[in-house]
Amino acid sequence: MSAIHTINTAMRDGCVYRVCDLAVMTQLDADTVRQALKLMVKGGVAEELPGDGYKRKKLYQTRQRQLL
DSSP: OOHHHHHHHHOOTTOEEOHHHHHHHHTOOHHHHHHHHHHHHHHTSEEEEEOOSSSOOEEEEEOHHHHO
16 A cells, blocks of 8 residues: 555544654654655645644645545
C-alpha cells in the first residue's frame, strides 16, 4: 500500500492533523508523511492550514467530503 493511500485512509473529515500525529497513526517516517502530504495538497486531496506559528509549523485537513 502506498504512503498516500495509508495517510488518506487514516485522516478523518473535520479533524486537523500535524505531521507528527499522522506519522504515529500510520507508523510511517515523518519525512515520508511530509512528502506525501505535500503531494496530496498539490492534488487537492488535502488542505494545508496555517499553524499558530509557535510550535505548529503546518496543519493538514482532508478534503475527502468536498470532493464527493
